[in-house]
Amino acid sequence: MKRVRELRGRRGLRPGIGSPFQILLLACSFALAGYAGVRLLADDWLGVALWFVGAALLHDLVLLPLYSVLDRAVTGGLGAARHREWTSYVRFPAALSGLLLLVWFPLIGGRVDASYQGVTGLSADGFLARWLLVTAVLFGGSALLLALRLLRSATKRRSPDVH
Incomplete structure (x- = not known):
């Protein structure tokens, strides 16, 4: 508590604004978002x-x-x-897989018009298999990271044998 008061005393209660580059970058991102909003809402608001x-x-x-x-x-x-503590090793791949499913649901679910291939030049087949493969790789990679973490912590706990 004393340390917090000391830091407040040195810095005061003034919020940090950031560097001029950060302010410029923030202003540019607001300008780009405003431009995109105007263009998006111009046709079918x-x-x-x-x-x-x-x-x-x-x-x-x-x-x-x-x-x-x-x-x-x-x-x-x-x-x-x-x-x-293993929760993150399930949450992360599940969140990424769910996000991919949400974005590509019409293609994964096979709910596309016949005009899709004519417009894009690509077949709508195979999205379910690729999504399942990506999901398996995400969960497999997460399981591998967990296994490496457990292996590393097990070797740290083991004391070296003295001969």
Whole structure:
């Protein structure tokens, strides 16, 4: 507590603004976001607004409770097994896999028009298999990292044999 008071005394209560480069970068990002918003809303502002509200409602009313329950189940299961610190090794690949599924759902689910191939020149086949492969690689890599961590911690705990 004393250390916090000393640091406040030296710096005062003034919030850090950042370097001029950071301020310039922030201003440019706001300008780019404003430009994109104006261009996006110029054509079909009602459709964009409905999509945005629908996406927010879908996330808040369906997806957030769903992945909160799943996270609670994983955390509880690993906590019951006394390995709660392993939670990140499940959360990370699950979050990336879920994000890929969310972004590419129409292609993964096979819900594309016949015009997709004509417009893109690509086949809509194989997205499910590739998503499953990426998911397996993510979980496999996470399991490998966990195994390496456990192996390293096991070798640190072991005392060297003295001959």
